[in-house]
Amino acid sequence: MKMEASVAAAAVEKIIGYTFRNKKLLEEALTHTSIREAVSYKRLEFVGGAVLGLAISNYLFHTYTSIDPHHLSLLRDANVSTKKLACAAVYRGLHYYVRHNTSSIDDQIREFVDAVEREKDCAVVLYGGSVKAPKILADIIESIAAAVYSDVDFDLKKSWVVIRGLLEPIATLDDLQQKLQPVVMLYEICEKSGKKLDIRQWGNGAKSTASVYVDEELVALASSDRKDIAKLDAAKLALHKLEPVLPSVTVADFCTSFDGTFDIEAAKQKLHKICEMKNWTKPVYSIEKDEGNAQNKIYVAAVEIATPDGRLRMLGDEKSRLKVAQNSAASLMIRGLQQGKYL
Structure with a gap:
């Protein structure tokens, strides 16, 4: 939607309860790159992500004085995730004042707004959701935060009052x-079981990849065009992998069981059929472990598939026959796809 910059800025000032000294900052914060005749929010967005991260980190550090760093990190991530920020934009009606010139963005925002209205508990968004959050809405929150930060002469304490x-x-x-x-x-x-957990992330072009290591062993890997979703997907896949190893831990609240077993009959054929139905490329299998003699063989197979969100890879359990090892990998991949709401 394209409206006059001054009109949009005046409306947003009322919503956030702050009057800018430099109105141009807010006008820029609300302007998408599709409006070529105006300066877009891209530079402000660059600063805004860091401002939000530091501001919420300071708040959490002083609020939770006795919790460990990884819980602080999880809290920070939950409060500045793409979905959380996009929901914040919708709740405050900021989505009405995003200045852009692309019809597809209107469609994305409309679909997301409808989903937010259905998900009444979306006020505190931690993960998931039925509709992917439009990045432009999160960008706007970040850009407004940067505009405020700049307007108060880069004083984080003053900007936090508004942010x-x-x-x-x-x-x-x-x-x-x-x-x-x-x-x-x-x-x-992992903490309760005395295991060391390490989640590593890296970027490859527009994609972000997350890998989960438990006791230095790769357990799961997932990719997405969004860093937070890649991390969540990898964690979900790792939980499936750890469930049979750690039966005392209940993950049934968000895991759907396949008749209580982790080996699905004819899983390779079923995974192939799933990929075929969704127009994905065929699953690719590899041998990750081949040890022992003819009487006592140990195989571990992996399977990789390409989804619209990126490539997913899953390791199977140790098996005495290669075909069974491949079936194990396929079984766990199907479970992961279901948990990741691909099915």
């Missing part, structure tokens, strides 16, 4: 525990 209102309600430690955020649960499982 906090954009992030409310702020996700708490109780919210993380109640919502069973996959990354939180994964940390809890």
Whole structure:
């Protein structure tokens, strides 16, 4: 939607309760790159992500004085995720004042607004959701935060007074525990079991990849065009892998069981059929472990598939026959696809 910059800025000033000294900053913060005759929010967005991250980090550091760093990191991520920020934009009606010139953006925002209205508990968004959050809405929150930060002469304390209102309600430690955020649960499982958890992320072009290591062993890997979703998907896949190893930990709240077993009959054929129905490329299998003699062989197979969100890879369990090992990998991949709401 394209409206006059001054009109949009005046409306947003009322919403956030702050009057800018430099109105141009807010006008720029609301302008998408599709409006070529105006300066877009891209530079402000660059600063805004860091401003929000530091501001919420300061708040959490002083609010939760006795929790460990990884829980602080999880709380920070929950409060500045793409979905959380996009929801914040919708709740405050900021989506009406995003200045752009692309019809597809209108469609994305409309679909997301409808989903937010259906998901009444979306006020504290930790992960997931039925509709992908439009990045432009999160960008706007980040850009407004940067505009405020710049307008108060880069004083983080002063800007936090305004920025906090954009992030409310702020996700708490109780919210993380109640919502069973996959990354939180994964940390809890490993901590209770005395296992070392390491989640590593890296970028490859527009894609972000997350890999989960437990006791230095790769357990799961997932890719997405969004860093937070790649991390969540990898955590979900890792939980499936750890469930049979750690039966005392309940993950049934967000895992759908396949008749209580982890080996699905004819899983390779079923996974092939799934990929065929969704017009994905065929699954690719590899041998990750081939040890022992003819009487006592140990195989571990992996399967990789390409989805519209990126490539997913899953390791199977140790098996005495190669075909059974491949079936194990396919079984776990199907479970992961279901958990990741691909099915």
